[in-house]
Structure formats: C-alpha cells, structure tokens
Amino acid sequence: MRTGTVYTETVVHLAPERFAGDVPYQVIIVSLDGEDPGGSGKVTARVAGERVSIDDRVAEVGSSDGIPIFRKS
Amino acid sequence: MGSGGRTGRDVVVAGAGKTPFGAFADKDLRSLAVAAGTKALENARTGPEAIEAFYLGNFAGPQFTSQNHLAPWISTALGMTGIPSTRFEAACASGGSAFFHAVHAVSAGIYDVVMVAGVEKMTSQPTARVTEILAGAGDSQTEVRAGSTFPSLFAMIARRHMHDFGTRREHLSAVAVKNHENGALNPDAQMRKPITLEQAMNARPIAEPLNLYDCSLISDGAAAVVLCAADRAREFSDKPVKVLGIAQASDFVALDRKEDITTFPALRAAARGAYRMAGVDAVQIEFAELHDCFTIAEIVAMEDLGFVRRGQGGFFSFEGGTRRSGAKPVNASGGLKSKGHPVGATGVAQICDVVQQLRCEAGERQLKRHSLGLAQNLGGSGATCVVTILGHD
Numbered sequence: 001m002r003t004g005t006v007y008t009e010t011v012v013h014l015a016p017e018r019f020a021g022d023v024p025y026q027v028i029i030v031s032l033d034g035e036d037p038g039g040s041g042k043v044t045a046r047v048a049g050e051r052v053s054i055d056d057r058v059a060e061v062g063s064s065d066g067i068p069i070f071r072k073s
Numbered sequence: 074m075g076s077g078g079r080t081g082r083d084v085v086v087a088g089a090g091k092t093p094f095g096a097f098a099d100k101d102l103r104s105l106a107v108a109a110g111t112k113a114l115e116n117a118r119t120g121p122e123a124i125e126a127f128y129l130g131n132f133a134g135p136q137f138t139s140q141n142h143l144a145p146w147i148s149t150a151l152g153m154t155g156i157p158s159t160r161f162e163a164a165c166a167s168g169g170s171a172f173f174h175a176v177h178a179v180s181a182g183i184y185d186v187v188m189v190a191g192v193e194k195m196t197s198q199p200t201a202r203v204t205e206i207l208a209g210a211g212d213s214q215t216e217v218r219a220g221s222t223f224p225s226l227f228a229m230i231a232r233r234h235m236h237d238f239g240t241r242r243e244h245l246s247a248v249a250v251k252n253h254e255n256g257a258l259n260p261d262a263q264m265r266k267p268i269t270l271e272q273a274m275n276a277r278p279i280a281e282p283l284n285l286y287d288c289s290l291i292s293d294g295a296a297a298v299v300l301c302a303a304d305r306a307r308e309f310s311d312k313p314v315k316v317l318g319i320a321q322a323s324d325f326v327a328l329d330r331k332e333d334i335t336t337f338p339a340l341r342a343a344a345r346g347a348y349r350m351a352g353v354d355a356v357q358i359e360f361a362e363l364h365d366c367f368t369i370a371e372i373v374a375m376e377d378l379g380f381v382r383r384g385q386g387g388f389f390s391f392e393g394g395t396r397r398s399g400a401k402p403v404n405a406s407g408g409l410k411s412k413g414h415p416v417g418a419t420g421v422a423q424i425c426d427v428v429q430q431l432r433c434e435a436g437e438r439q440l441k442r443h444s445l446g447l448a449q450n451l452g453g454s455g456a457t458c459v460v461t462i463l464g465h466d
Contacts, residue, residue, distance in 0.1 A: 007233065007334075008229040008230070008232045008233040008236075008334065009229065009232060010225045010228035010229050010232060010280045010281055010282075010283075011278070011280065011281040012220060012221075012222055012224075012225050012280045013277070013278045013279055013280065013281070014200070014204060014222065014224065014279045014280070015201070015204070015220060015222060016201060016204045016205035016208055016220075016222060017201045017202060017205055018205075019220040020201060022220065024278075025220055027216075027219050027220055027221050027225055027229070029229060029328065029329045029334075039330070040329060040330045040331060040332055042329040042330070042331075043215075043329055044215050044216045044219045044221065044327070044328070044329045045219065046219055046220065054232065054233065054236045065218050066214075066218060067215070067218050067219040
C-alpha cells in the first residue's frame with residue numbers, strides 16, 4: 001500500500017446528492033512517496049479515521065469506487 | 074493573430090447588453106439569451122440581419138434545462154437564420170472561450186460582424202443537483218468520485234495558499250466584503266447587500282476553509298456583445314471599445330495533476346499572451362473584472378496576472394488595494410460573488426462590465442481611471458483561462 005504526505009485537504013459540508021449521507025467528509029490530495037513517472041506524484045483520496053492536516057503522514061488502507069482511502073500514520 | 078501575436082485586423086466591441094442576474098422562475102434559458110442579444114443589437118444600432126455568425130457560451134444547458142442544440146435554438150429566436158451558429162463549452166470559461174473564438178474569426182477576416190452571447194439557467198434545479206452538475210467541470214474519474222465538489226477544489230487551493238504564503242481567513246473574507254460593497258451599487262446584481270467582515274468570516278461552512286460568503290451565487294442570466302471589424306465600427310457605435318489583447322490557454326482538468334495548486338499556469342499563459350498582443354504590462358492595467366467564483370480565485374488571479382507578487386494577493390485585498398478607491402480596482406461590478414454567476418454568461422458579462430467602465434457608463438460604480446481594463450475568465454479549477462484586454466486606441 002502507498003504512503004505519502006498530505007499536500008492539501010478540505011472538509012466537505014455541502015455535497016452532491018450521492019454523497020449527501022456522508023457529510024461532513026474529508027477529501028485530501030496526497031503527495032506520494034517514491035517515483036510517479038509521467039504524473040504529478042499526487043493522488044486525490046478520502047480519509048478514514050481522524051481528520052488530517054497538511055504535512056501529516058498518511059498510509060493507504062483501501063479503496064472505494066476506485067478512489068484510494070488513506071489514514072493518518 | 075495567434076495566442077498572443079498580432080497579425081489580423083483590429084476588432085471592436087460595438088454593442089453590449091445584459092439581463093439582470095438572479096433567480097427568475099418565469100424566464101427560460103432562451104428568453105434570457107434573447108433579451109441580452111436584443112439589447113446588444115439595440116446598443117449597436119443594428120438588427121439580426123447584420124450578424125454573420127453567432128457564438129454561444131453555455132456550460133450545462135442540456136443538464137439544467139434538458140435542451141440541447143442551444144446555439145441555433147437561440148439565434149433563430151433572435152431572428153438570425155442561415156448563419157453559422159455554434160455553442161462553446163469550457164466550464165465557467167464558456168463565455169470567454171466563445172468570445173475568444175469570435176474575435177479570432179473577425180480578426181482573420183472571415184466575418185465583419187458577429188454576435189457572442191453567454192447564458193445559463195441554473196435556479197430551476199435544487200442546490201444538491203446544481204452542485205452535482207457543477208462538479209462535472211472537474212475530473213469525473215478521480216476527484217468527482219472522491220466526493221469533491223467545486224467549492225472543495227477551491228477550498229483545497231485556499232488551504233495550500235494559506236499554508237505556503239500566510240494568507241488568512243480574513244483575507245478571503247475581505248474579498249467578499251469588497252465585492253458585496255460594489256454589487257450593492259449595481260442595479261443588475263443578484264445580491265445587492267453589503268456585508269460586514271464579521272458576517273463574512275462566520276458564515277456556515279461549505280468546504281473548509283471556505284464558507285457560504287466565499288462562494289459565488291447560483292444564478293440565471295445572459296449577456297451578449299456585437300463585435301465588428303474596427304474599420305466598420307462607426308456604423309454601429311459612437312463608443313466602440315477595442316480588443317487590444319486576448320489569449321486563451323489550457324491545463325489539466327484534475328487538480329491533483331498539477332505540480333503547484335496555488336497558481337494557475339493557464340492563467341499565467343493567457344495573461345502573457347494578452348499582454349504581449351496589447352503591448353502593455355500588468356502595471357498599466359487600470360482596473361479588472363476577475364473570475365471570483367470563490368474568494369481565493371480572485372486572490373490567485375491577482376498574483377497570476379502580475380498585479381501583485383506571488384502570495385501577496387490576500388494581503389493586498391485586505392488592505393483595500395482592490396476597492397474602487399484602491400490602486401487596482403477589481404470587480405467594480407460586484408464580481409461573480411455579488412453580481413451573480415450564471416456560468417456560461419459570466420465571461421461575456423465580464424466583457425460587458427469592462428466596456429461599461431471604458432464608456433464611462435457605470436454610474437455610481439464608475440472608476441476614475443477608465444482607459445485600459447482587463448477581463449479574466451477561468452474554467453474549472455484552472456483548465457481553461459481566457460484573458461482579454463480592452464481599451465481605446
């Protein structure tokens with residue numbers, strides 16, 4: 001599983017219909033450790049467990065609908 | 074005339090017209106566009122028979138209203154038949170992109186006289202559905218699936234900008250307060266209500282750190298302009314306004330593909346092209362209509378246009394530099410925040426607002442210095458940007 005550092009984050013309070021039951025939920029962009037040829041080295045993810053902040057270390061713990069889920073490590 | 078060169082004919086705005094922006098239950102998309110188009114024709118002292126091509130900016134008419142094939146649906150209602158009639162979609166930069174391509178066609182000598190209209194009809198849908206449709210301007214395979222909304226993308230930009238440059242909550246709110254102050258004087262604005270800094274800082278959260286007052290409005294409205302070759306300007310107007318510089322540029326749709334989300338490379342590229350074509354620099358621009366879909370977007374645009382140094386946009390706004398009395402007035406119209414943001418209309422409406430200032434017709438909002446203005450229209454979280462510089466010869 002991938003690891004990285006929180007590059008930026010937000011907590012969503014007003015969601016599209018299909019995520020309305022999840023609010024408030026956190027969406028983050030993670031700067032991944034290691035190489036990412038042809039990419040930016042970043043990935044958009046959801047967060048499991050406690051809320052995270054910029055520069056927090058995170059590790060991937062699963063995925064949902066193709067979207068990675070990270071947790072504070 | 075390429076994305077910054079200058080080889081074609083000079084082009085002028087000969088007529089401009091807008092509807093008020095707001096929530097209009099009794100007006101459909103087409104009637105709004107026709108109202109704006111009719112005003113623009115009247116302002117250019119001409120009729121539909123003079124128009125050789127019709128360019129429409131519209132983001133999501135088919136989703137908001139279930140009507141496709143919008144350009145001829147509107148242009149025929151305006152009395153234009155037989156001419157090329159085409160819709161341009163570039164998210165919130167749809168109007169600016171339609172304008173950009175129309176300017177090119179006239180400059181290239183393909184047409185002498187064209188109309189550009191922009192329109193959106195958004196308030197017939199509930200907010201959750203509007204949020205979903207707007208999210209479609211992002212990457213549907215990554216960020217949208219993760220539950221990103223449009224506000225959340227700009228919230229992540231704001232969070233990183235605060236982290237990197239020390240931009241503060243009150244800096245964001247100062248942008249909202251200033252735009253409401255201006256919009257309160259605009260008879261066509263959707264929200265004509267001044268707000269205090271305290272109100273702006275303590276509104277309910279939408280996507281942290283952004284709250285309700287950091288976000289532009291959900292609006293119905295339309296705007297239109299008549300463009301013509303400069304050598305025919307006097308047939309249509311006593312106050313033609315010249316397109317001195319214009320450029321459009323693009324970037325990744327997904328925010329996570331960008332190296333640095335606190336700057337918009339497409340905005341910087343479009344600005345470079347427009348400045349080069351006009352032969353002016355950022356310091357010479359006297360006033361601007363910037364794409365404040367969210368407060369942070371106005372701050373980043375100030376920086377990317379070179380009005381202030383990187384990281385200084387929030388501080389400059391908080392100190393009053395962008396107020397009507399400031400060194401660089403921004404969004405004297407009230408901006409998207411207070412004037413309203415019918416997405417596809419916005420880019421064309423910005424042109425109308427700059428033209429109004431240049432013609433000295435802005436009433437209580439009239440700025441002292443009004444000979445060189447700039448409009449900046451941003452699509453998505455920066456994947457399309459159009460920068461236009463307007464002025465007199």
